[in-house]
Amino acid sequence: MSWLRALKHTAQAGMKVERTRLEPLVALRAAAGLAIVIGFGLAFLGPAAAASSAFGAFTAAIATFQKSWRPRPVLALASGLTLAVSTFVGYLVGSSHTTLFLALLAVWTFAAGLLWAAGPTAGIIASGNVAVMLVTVTLPTSVAQAAGHAAMIAAGGVVQALLIVLFPIRRWGAQRDALADALAAEADYARRLRHDPVCAFDPQPLMRARDAATVTARQARRRPAELHGARGLAERVRPVLASLADPAVGAPAEGPARDRVRQLLDAAGTVLDAAARAIRHGDPVRLPAPALAVLKSPDTADLLTGAPLRAARRLAALLDDVLETAEPGSGRGRSVAPDASMLRPTLTALVPMVLRAVRAELHPDSPILRHAVRVTVVTCAGYLIGHALPFGHGYWAPMASVMIMRPDFSQTYARAVARFTGTLVGVAVATGIVQLAHPGMYLSGFLAVVCAGLMYVLMRTGYAVSQVCVSAYVVFLLGMGGVRWDQTVPDRVALTLVGGLLAMLAYALYPAWETPRLRNRLADWIAADGRYAAAVLGHYAAPADARREDVRTALLAARDARIDWQDAVDRAAGEPVRHRGLSRAAADGAGDAVSAFGRNAMLLEAHLPDRSHAPVPGAAALAEAVRADTEAAAKAVREREVPRWERVRALVADGGTPVWDARDPGVLRAAGGQLLDALDEVSEALRA
Structure with a gap:
């Protein structure tokens, strides 16, 4: 962008008047x-x-x-x-x-x-x-x-x-709004999935809700019960929604099963919206009966089987918990002390x-x-x-x-x-x-x-x-x-x-341009998403010893890296400097591909096996391959090279080392191929 265009752009931004809710x-x-x-x-x-x-x-x-x-x-x-x-x-x-x-x-x-x-x-x-x-x-x-x-x-x-x-004035109003916005964003996501099974989701509302839920020890003792557990449930709902809608691991793209999935997604959107309204205003949950009827319908077991059926049942259970937690005066969460990571330090x-x-x-x-x-x-x-x-x-x-x-x-x-x-x-x-x-x-x-x-x-x-x-x-x-x-x-x-x-x-x-740092931001995001995918795969490799906290920590780090990347791209878009090795088209393409890679890892997270499940052979090798390839890719991106995914390709490609067998839970095979496809798209975008 030239200096003239940059000045015009910033002048327009400075004079912009936003429509926002007044207080x-x-x-x-x-x-x-x-x-x-x-x-x-x-x-x-x-x-x-x-x-x-x-x-x-x-x-x-x-x-x-x-x-x-x-x-x-x-x-x-x-x-x-x-x-x-x-x-x-x-x-x-x-x-x-x-x-x-x-x-x-x-x-x-x-x-x-x-x-x-x-x-x-x-x-x-x-x-x-x-x-x-x-x-x-x-x-x-x-x-x-x-x-x-x-x-x-x-x-x-x-x-x-x-x-x-x-x-x-409106005690805990900001925290109520943050949690309600997160639930409303997921409701909108559920409705969009009916028409676009692989549509994108911006995690910003969930991250803001997490920030709002981080309180001091004194605040934790006074926080309303309905603000305690709904955020964690909303975090768990999102991957289940995605896995239910995606044809690669869910129901077929067309047919009666897909129609039932659309009905379930619509009902989920209704339930999440009702919970959001109740939390925002402190009112009782008002839920149309047809939405619950769809979620509880026994016909679902006749139309869905395997992974889609498990996702549907898990979605219904999670939404039940959301409604119970969101009900003012329900008492849910008062006896549960926040973990140390959710405690905000005092000023001293x-x-x-x-x-x-x-x-x-x-x-x-x-x-x-x-x-x-x-x-x-x-x-x-x-x-x-x-x-x-x-x-x-x-x-x-x-x-x-x-x-x-x-x-x-x-x-x-x-x-x-x-x-x-x-x-x-x-x-x-x-x-x-x-x-x-x-x-x-x-x-x-x-x-x-x-x-x-x-x-x-x-x-x-x-x-x-x-x-x-x-x-x-x-x-x-x-x-x-x-x-x-x-x-x-x-x-x-x-x-x-x-x-x-x-x-x-x-x-x-004496500038501090963001444009030259875009490659570093992208590399950080690739590495963070790789650690998240490896943590998820590690859970499949050793269900008895795995800790969900490790997956959660990796997911939060990946989200932070994604937000840093998006903020950097937005800032760089208005700067009067050349791209210096990463054009806007390459940045957009690479960003979409890394986002797809993270989404595929999230699909795997939606079906994590419980502790009694037998280890999936080859999952440990794939986890290590993903971790190693993404770390090497991050280094390659910083050095202006095109990343390669040789270890992952050797395990996923036909004729490679066998990874899957009869104990495969049903989604690992498809998601593994999708991981490789997304990584290849990253390379294609950076090669352009």
Whole structure:
């Protein structure tokens, strides 16, 4: 993609407005917290203290809207307290010498950039704290005042946390939505399988449901029963649906058996949708009787035999469990403690994990390290340029830069366009209101709260929309302290443009392109899928000694690798660089083939033998061949070579080493050939 097309693409992305579900009550609660601290500050402490507390409450509320499974009060407290510390330390250093403050700003910004290694929530909160600190350090005039302002900022975060505790809105709502979305996605998958027996399934909803189900020990004791076991059941339903529908291991492509399979899939979709609705709203399960009648029909045994019949019976049993678990008040799951892998660490226990994640990014090729260096240089340069230009409020330039910049190209450029456009519109609207209404201190504070409330409501519709509200909010907030619009608006527009241009220039000069790393991402996915397939085959080789936890762990790793690949492809699609050895067509073809390979391994997982089943001869050899060939293929992909599958081919091809015999459970033979076909398609895609 050329630079011109890339700029056009990112500009359109930045200005895009999403249709999303709004949360007006949550936004109203956040706005109420902001109104409380502003009103208290204006009534008892003055406009400057009110502005400080407003910044604390404002950023704390923003933190609670991030996509995190941490308790919302914890996010509000973490944001408010860290901003208070940043403000106080920043004033102590900056009040004595500008050079020292610049050094502190560099250290603070570099640390904030590295915190993206811990996840987007930590990165966003840390970046926001750096940006707001640039403003709040200018408000106090003495050390005592700085301590007071820091206390007010912390109080703003405490108020938001208290409101969340005192006025909870839809408890466990995010977790309910995540689990319901996973069940609804599987319901849609079941219905699509009726018409396309090998259709693709995006595991993202299941992964998000797993993240939502990872809780702290305290949360585990309070979690509703219906949120405990349904996710695990949904994970087990998906491979059964696929194996029932696929003609290679299920019913024939046409005939009475296929008609019955379509009826079973339709009934499964109905059951899963009913469970999703019950979990989302906390209501009793309402299930049409015909769906259960189809699943329980004795005619199924007359129409299906072998592996399809086993899949149908297993599907009916799993759906029974889903319905029982999803029923509010059923009590299912309360006596079962979550395993260690599903326990979320406390904030104190999280510190060493964050440090390890940051340490892992300290190498020259790391996009996180490059982002930290970029944002540090740009923020410091913007601070110097902002104060050198003949404007007041020079902090607007570095503030804009640090809020715009992200570790990848597309988001940085899209946010730069969106922020400047939103700033223009927001300050124009706010200026017009000021010119017409001439608001005083209290009315300015009220208008600031209104703008913040609109921002909270519309935050997830698009960055440009939220910036319109934020820009108007800042105009009214500063006007609350007696600062005229003509003293801030021209400065802010000009310096926001400077900050955006610096951010865009920095990424062009010191990029972290995803395109050259596509081969590594693909290699990681091939190796992860190979380990998953080998774990499944190993279960056939030694059913008595096999552990399903090993298969589960390998599956989760394969899903993570797939999501990393998909995210990398999406980011690379908007970059103005050449493919460097992996064209878009080759990436799409290879991705489809690796996905098919993983799907075939999943079909095998759907029919794992129990511990009493005799070992399948040759399964151990095939597991080792798959593991060895995929590891060698990953190395070949990284070295720009076409992978070969000699070990697998020798075992699966006609005339090769015998793998199957009469104890074959019915799906291993067909799935083994499908594994090889998918691997061959990977090679064909990379050879093109």
